[in-house]
Amino acid sequence: xxxxxxxxxxxxxxxxxxxxxxHSTRQYVTAAADPTATxxxxxxxxxxxxxxxxxxxxxxxxxxxxxxxSLQLYAQPFVSAGRYDGFKAFRTPGxxxxxxxxxxxxxxxxxxxxxxxxxxxxxxxxxDADGDGPAPAIxxxxxxxxxxxxxxxxxxxxxxxxxxxxxxxxxxxxxRDLRLGDFDxxxxxxxxxxxxxxxxxxxxxx
Numbered sequence: 001x002x003x004x005x006x007x008x009x010x011x012x013x014x015x016x017x018x019x020x021x022x023h024s025t026r027q028y029v030t031a032a033a034d035p036t037a038t039x040x041x042x043x044x045x046x047x048x049x050x051x052x053x054x055x056x057x058x059x060x061x062x063x064x065x066x067x068x069x070s071l072q073l074y075a076q077p078f079v080s081a082g083r084y085d086g087f088k089a090f091r092t093p094g095x096x097x098x099x100x101x102x103x104x105x106x107x108x109x110x111x112x113x114x115x116x117x118x119x120x121x122x123x124x125x126x127x128d129a130d131g132d133g134p135a136p137a138i139x140x141x142x143x144x145x146x147x148x149x150x151x152x153x154x155x156x157x158x159x160x161x162x163x164x165x166x167x168x169x170x171x172x173x174x175x176r177d178l179r180l181g182d183f184d185x186x187x188x189x190x191x192x193x194x195x196x197x198x199x200x201x202x203x204x205x206x
Contacts, residue, residue: 001016001017001018002014002015002016003015003016010063010064010065011061011062011063011064012060012061012062012063013060013061014058014059014060014061015057015058015059015060016057016058016059017055017056017057018054018055018056018057019053019054019055020052020053020054020055021051021052021053021054022050022051022052022053022054023049023050023051023052024049024050024052025049025086026047026096027047027048027049027050027084028045028046028047029046029047029048029084029087029140029143030046030138030140030143031043031044031045031046032044032046032136032138032140033136034129034135034136034138036129036130036133036134036135037089037129037135039091039092039093040090040091040092040093044089044127044129044135044138045089045090046087046088046089046090046127046138046140047087047088047089047090047098048084048085048086048087048088048143049084049085049086050082050083050084051082051083051085052080052081052082052083053080053081053082053183054078054079054080054081055078055079055080055183055185055189056076056077056078056079056080057075057076057077058074058075058076059073059074059075059076060072060073060074061073061074067159068158068159068160069156069157069158069159070156070157071154071155071156071157072154072155072157073152073153073154074152074153074154075150075151075152076149076150076151076152077149077150077189077192078147078148078149078150078151079146079147079148079149079183079185079188079189079192080145080146080147081145081146081147081180081181081182081183081184081188082143082144082145082146082181083144083181083182084142084143084144084181086100087100087101087114087125087127088100088101089101089112089127089129099112099129100112101113101114101127102114104116104126111130111131112127112128112129112130112131113127113128113131114126114127114128115127115128116142123141123142123179124139124140124141124142125139125140125141125142126138126139127139127140142179144179144180144181145177145178145179145180145181146177146178146179146180146181146182146183146188147175147176147177147178148174148175148176148178148188148191148192148195149173149174149175149192150172150173150174150175150192150193150195150197151171151172151173151174152171152172153169153170153171153172154169154170155167155168155169156168156169164205164206165205165206166203166204166205167202167203167204167205167206168202168203169200169201169202169203169204170199170200170201171199171200171201171202172197172198172199172200173197173198173200174192174193174195174196174197174198175195175196175197176191176195176196
């Protein structure tokens, strides 16, 4: 969606929210050496299904007080969350064949398994192509993510004499990367203004 409004000749408001949903059945996750993976040249390539939701918006305000004094505001809030599921290993080059990892607690002996390891600070997965067989287990971090970002700036322009101007600029950048994986509008957009940020002030004279 996009809106462009002029309440007066001196003021212009623009906003464009965007919602994007993605479902992929072949999202690359990681790779590791595995001598038993002869079909894929000694490496095991792990993929997964990915469900991702992204909500963003660009908002602009152009305000002209006089021909010599104007203010421009810009803000871009952004939230994206992705959850990985259905982990699988690429089977044969030139095809779309995968070996799907079974749940650690229910997979029969000697079959591929995927176990969750919550010991320690990081949540990890342990993928084993043949259970108790010779293939080494592959350990990788949980790829689920929630990323929040808020960028904005304000520019005040004053042309104090013809051909000469001073710009007062304020920029703010806030962001945070979390291992959540779920999209929660009320939680994430409310937290955008509380996430760690950086402020930059600048003055430019021409």
